[in-house]
Amino acid sequence: MNLSCAIIDDEPNAVNLLEMFIQQTTQWELKGKCYDALEALTFLKDHSVDFIFLDINMPHLTGMELASLLPPTTKIVFTTAYSEYAADSYLFSTIDYLLKPITLKRFLTATQKIESYFGNNEPARQPIQPAIDYDYFFVKSGKVLQKILLSTILYFEGEKEYVRLITGQEQLLIYRRLKDIEEQLSSPFVRVHNSYIINTKQLTKVEDNHIHIADKKIPISEKFRDGFMAEINKRRF
Structure with a gap:
């Protein structure tokens, strides 16, 4: 697949290794190599790339700090020797997280993931097409047909053939699949x-790859993370 990328890393050996992997195993165009975050900011203002390889530990500005200054839609493959930043990487449009030293085997796995991402092979990344546009609907729970305002819903939780609907005041068990x-x-x-569909208007924060709604901590799975972050980034400053 023909993709364009840039490498941002203050370690020349790390840059050279990624460049060699790219040249030997892909058809990607390496448009730029930047050795600090400030150089990268200037480069990315003038050059468009499909994604970037971004080191986290750099002088002046860390990779995380640089990522927060880039457009939210910037696709990132983080590279670092430290695993503790993995959760924070989910706050950005992260495709993969590579731990140094990066082996050829791990790079090839990342290559498949990156090309799959841009090939739209992940159905969960496609936006959900609305079938209804109401501010309420009716739920049959037991023998009762109950009216529920969409604005009051915190989240839905799937439980096999049932779905638990949670509002700020009550819980209802619905005989439907979450899908x-x-x-x-x-x-x-x-x-x-x-297992979860959430109301983004009700969430209070996203932290450590989890969503906080009321007193509930809900995990974000890799399968659905990009669709969720796309919705969040619409309202991100």
């Missing part, structure tokens, strides 16, 4: 996990 409910919802509702 069926997902197909009837649109923004601000987003699937974030095989």
